[in-house]
Amino acid sequence: MAKAAFLGLGVMGYPMAGYLAKAGHEVTVYNRTFSKAEAWVAEHGGAAARTPREAAAGAEFVMACVGNDDDLRSVCLGEDGAFAGMGQGSVFVDHTTVSAAVTRELYAAADGVGADFVDAPVSGGQAGAENGQLVVMCGGNEGPYARAEPVIDCYAKLCKRLGESGAGQLTKMVNQICIAGLVQGLSEGLHFAEKAGLDGKAVVEVIAGGAAGSWQMANRYETMVEDQFEFGFAVDWMRKDLGICLATANENGASLPMTAIVDQFYKDVQKLGGGRWDTSSLIKRLRALDG
Structure with missing residues (x-):
């Protein structure tokens, strides 16, 4: 069993850290709001730290799941950052969805203190985190990844290294482009069914078994038909992710016309007050257009 730290106890990080504790690892947690860390310790045991540096001290593995590029920098760098507390050969595993650029920046910074850095964004949403069924896409050096993989497996159904530093984040971008x-x-499709007077649920029960089937269809069609969106992966988060995809496409020359359009559609959903709605709320926009 490893000595591990987990930085960031949001809707994803809280249960992920819990799976580390359930597996028998010695876990110290850090959260910007300390009371959240105290609540986690009350539920799972382990220890709560006041700073990322304190959490990382003596840890073999330091996991992070925070908000964005700047949040990740803040928990890694500086006098109170995790890198200041990490020892030679320890591994930082970043589960945040961020840019490949900040990943490579922090990979170099970790190397400067003798630590290793693995970018490891996840897919599966809150439900995947709560059920220990995340898909984890990784980038970084083979040795550190191989050491970290058994620990990551505590909350993953699939974990795979795709290449050198940044490859995990680039793969997550592909994931978000496809989902959009x-x-x-x-x-x-469901909006068309409504307008055509069809029973949307009955339609999906037929077409889901054919070429149109997808995870989104299987897991979201009922709530979409029922106009329920107060759950799941928030539109605000998706726009953050799609912004990273579009910025990276500008750098590497990829053409993402559909992604750019859907990003603007999500902007419309935000204007409807749906920033925290699930991403399946795109159908809400179509219904609003019809008045």
Whole structure:
């Protein structure tokens, strides 16, 4: 069993850290709001730290799941950052969805203190975290990844290294690009069914077994038909992720016309007050257009 730290106890990090504790690892947690860390310790045991540096001290593995590039820098760098507390050969595993650029920046910074850095964004949402069924896509050196993989497996159903530093984040971008198009297509299909006077649920029960089937269809069609969106992966988070995808596409020359359009559709959903709605709320936009 390893000595581990987990930085960031949001809707993803809280249960992920819990799976580390359940597996028998010695876990110290850090959260910007300390009371959240205290609540986690009351539920799972382990210890709560006041700073990322304190949490990382003596840890073999330091996991993080925070908000964005700047949040990740704040828990890694500086006098109170995790890198200041990490020892030679320890591994920092970043589960945040961030840019490949900040990943490579922090990979170099970790190397400067003798630590290793693995970018390891996840897919599966809050439900995947709570059920220990996340898909984890990784980038970084082979040796550190191999050491970290058994620990990551505590909350993953699939964990794979895709290449050198940044490859995990680039793969997560592919994931989000694909999801954006799928959800828009599903929204338009269900909206068309409504306008045609069809029973949307009955339609999906038929077409889900064919070529149109997808995870989004299987897991979201009922709530979309029922106009329920107060759950799941928030539109605000998706726009953050799609912004990273579009910025990276500008750098590498990839053409992402559908992604750019769907990003603007999500902006419309935000204007409807749906920033915290699930990403399947794209159908809400279509219904609003009809008045």
